Amino acid sequence: MSTPSTVSNPRPRIWAMGISRLRDLFVDIASEYAGRADLRVVARGFDDAMQEIDAAGGERPDVIVAGGSNAAYLKARVNVPVVAITPTGFDVMQALARARREGNSVALVTHGETPDEVKRFTAAYGIDVIFASYRSTEDAEDCVRELQERGVDAVVGPGHVTDLAERAGMGAVFLYSRTSVRSAFDTALEVAQATRAEGVRRQRLDNLLQHLRDGVVALDAQGRVEAINQRLAGVLGIDAASAAGMPLQQLAPDIASALPDADGDTLVSVRGTSYLVHRGPLAGAGHAAGTVLTFQESRAVERLDRTLRSRQRGQQFTARYKLDDLVGECPSIERVRTLVRRYAKSDATVLILGESGTGKEMVAQSMHRLSARRDFAFVAINCGAFPEALLESELFGYEEGAFTGARKGGKAGLIEAAHRGTLFLDEIAEMPLPLQSRLLRVLQEREVVRLGSTEPTRVDIRVVAATHRALTEGIEAGTFRADLYYRLNILSIALPPLRERTTDVLPLAAELLLQAAAREPRLSTRVPDLQAATRVLAQIGEPLRGYAWPGNVRELQNVIERIAVELADAEEDTGDAFTREMLDVVAPELAASSVPKKNDALTLRERSRHVEADEIRAMLAACGGDRDAACKALGISKTTLWRKLNATQ
Template sequence: MLESVDVGPRPRIWAVGISRLRDLFVDIAAEYEGRAEVRVVSRGFDDAVREIAAAGGGRPDVVIAGGSNGAYLKTRAAAPVVVINPTGFDVMEALARARREAESVALVTHGDTLDEVRRFAAAYGIEVVFATYDSAQDAERCVLELRERGIGAVVGPGLVTDLAARAGMAAVFVYSRASIRSAFDTALEVAHAMRGEAVRRQRLDNLLQHMRDGVVALDARGHVEAINQRLADVLGVDPAGAVGQALLALAPDLAGTLPEDDGDTLGSVRGVSYVVHRGPLAGHGAAAGTVLTFQETVAVERLDRTVRSRRRSQQFTARYRLGDLVGESASIERVRTLVKRYAKSDATVLILGESGTGKEMVAQSMHALSARHDFAFVAINCGAFPEALLESELFGYEEGAFTGARKGGKAGLIEAAHRGTLFLDEIGEMPLPLQSRLLRVLQEREVVRLGSTEPTRVDIRVVAATHRGLTEGVASGTFRADLYYRLNILSIALPPLRERLTDLMSLAAELLVQAARRETRLTALVRDAATARRLLDGVAESLRHYAWPGNVRELQNVIERVAVELADAAETRVDDGALDRLLTRDVLQTIAPELFGSHARAKRAPLTLRERSRHVEADEIRAALAAANGDRDAVCKALGISKTTLWRKLNTS
């Protein structure tokens, strides 16, 4: 049983025939009025073809016709044609009726005579002359020849029976009402199937047209079966006119661009780069054709950037903000000013400062204020890895690049920083061979993995940091001069803790508050920075008289020890008035004896005249840089010194 499908308005069925067949059409058409829009057309052959073509948008979904007329229309009409086929029973009944009309009977059909009819006539001893015709003229000739042979009755379709009647012969129409109804039922099934297929094709076409990529389906010969508007616009062709034509004839430029086998390749169409994918168009059994998709490489890169940014690890997130830089001294205020200014730029920044001065904190603060804050902040210490390991960590590697390489390869930290910031700490410790590879990354903004020959584009901002004078490395040949000038575009010099002692107690108090958050026993005792300052007042002088060679990092270590010492006191109730007596100089000397050793300021020899001169010169240069908004060329010109001299005086103060 055929499942009915609601495909819109009633199908249009045209029943094409003349004479007796037309009369049967008229009688039966009323039975299908509710299921189809039936029109009886009294035309034949070319006249019927022209009327169907002239109908335009109102042309029939299916045409019903009989005999030679049906065969003619089937090859010429712009619509599917259902040819009426008389059943064997129809023919036998018609022959029996004709036998009653005359002794000699002929069966005239269009095309071959049914075998069962011949067997029927032979079985019942009915003498029948079998004849066939191909055209209207051939039918007329056939009927006249039968009359000359003395045939008294003719069985056949409408054209033949009309000719026989005019020739004075008995004529029996071969079609029955049952065969006409069968033709109508078949026409309805065909119309519904075509409508359903049209709806499915329309849905697929809509899907094709709404795809963001260019798509074309080709048959086994490479001819276009379907193409969406996007690709048609790219190729400069009309989508409807392209169907049935060879793709390479429509777009000769595609020769050499299309993949030879299933898979992806890079190609160019009218100057635009595309990723072209080739896949099979499945048919019955083997592939019946090919589907090609064209995706702009720009869109692929954009999607790749989005995916990479969403997959970045939590470890690639900047935790520090500018507000985390504690201090109110002029030097730290100058650092804050430069961080805000440089965050608006994408230029490479070189951060200078002794170990423990907070170089990574400054780099993270700059990243957090920049337009790249939504993307990764990737930090690596260039002095913490052996050369081979540092190379694979930075640049990544392909599968099989070396023994132990991960299956599928691995993206390096430079790729992980795509659209974000790459922080290279202790850049002065980077091995010389890797410096040239890093220089290419800075120049070309592309990275080549170990074991690969294809570069990957990266969009990164580089921030480097060092505690040693890079000019000395340039002079000694351990650091490339061209890399130094690539890194030293913008620079920030971080003051050591001994040069901003006015910030010392603020820093110590903030570090104690942070330690109290980690040591739950201190939470009730150290409620805020003000309370922390009161706890530290008893050792303030001892802290100020220390040189702090390890800078803020060393101060943090000492405060951690203080927090452990105070944890026991937190377990007993302490009056607010007793807070300043919890930590004394003797207690501090017990837990941090180094503060009272060789680096204590009280025991250090006074600065020589030359050392004082260096500090004064360095302070003047920093002031000039601040006044010139960091413009080193302007400062060198104003002071009458070279960039190398400026660098040396800043780093030896």
């Protein structure tokens, strides 16, 4: 069965192939199946029938119905299921009774050996019958000639045999009845439907294999390739289509010889790259019918292992930071604290904006700990740290059997794990577009559907998203959905970069140094408290405040770690202070930097104006430039729209 015919013709395509009397019987019955199948009567047999099938191309039949030697001939030569017409006991009894009226000596001729049940049937009813059989058209001619010589009056058999008998002057009774032909057609329908279902299953399996990030090959019990995805074929340098049916030993002898004899994992080198190969059973009919090999690049496994280890489930589901951990006294930080306290009382979705390293997750955790959801899970996931397929299964979960390697019993996703708590989506701008549409539905319906399932699960979650990118630019570039943006940007918090918080740099540095000292026994006596940490850093306050800190608090933390290591290794008689000369050695990048000019830094009010202007431009783009529609959607007047757009010029 070909995929194109399945798509273009939803009804099973059945060819009834026969000549003479069987063909006439097919024609009489075919109309009964018009609504259930595309049934075509083909007056061909043997080689002519094969030529007809080959000429059909993409319109080949799903199943063939034929009788006697024609069915046996086609079964052995065509790659299409063939259903042979089988006469019932009632057919045999009726045909023999009719033949008795033709003469005293009656012969029953069948293709192949006469079934034992037919012999027992005639013996039980005391019917005197000569049994004969044939295997080819030539055998049939010899068989009929021999029966004629034996004085047989009437012959019961298939169409070709009865035609020969008539030409020889004997009585002839056609063996097949309407009942047996209908039974063959019904069987053909079942076979066609099963074949099509298997074709759809195989197509889905192939599609799944092609979309897997890992290389996968399925081998039969003899080690021949049953299926291979394009990713692995590319790694091996072979053509996926031509690999089917070939032994893996012939395609990749080095890999075949390196595989373990039993199921398990092993490392294999392919063209200089190391792969972790997992060998597992390919199940079929309740037992192992082959082998499945999964190839994962070892470097990807190591990266994933580091990512998963850094996000232990216990820590991932707990908010560790509180609002007091947000160090700083400048007005912009005070404004952030005020918004965190205010937004913690709401369940509305929050979008946290800020450069990398400004503390977006700290703010999200602080908000969770102040909210009514504090006793439930805080689930954080970095949308840019996982491959798309893994991110989807991590977020939405999956049912048992949803894909190769799926855990028995399935697995709940992180959205379900955050039920009654908070789901923090860091780097939301990195989320792939297909997953954005699924997340949008979660935000709208508060329902999640696992991979491989059709049943939605209700979830009660508060979503907090964060990004260091301008989402409005992603909307214009087509990498971020505008409707998702408006679902996320209900409440918004903009975190100021460290270069705009010069008065907070030294207090932050002192707090970070105190934390580093707590982890370093050699330094804990020299920096026992925050006052001591401030005294140690007093001489380098000016260069710390004068640096632009493109990495923000994260970069400051790195510099303080270097300072802590230098202090721990320094001699005790060098004093407690960390000097400018020592800083030039530890962090030379600070020496060439200065505080940005005051008019180079945007105030919180100016940043808010830019955010508003970006939102207005995005809405104008969504409305095709129609200002009336944009104003109505935003709930503002044209005058306000014009003023806010020009405020950033």
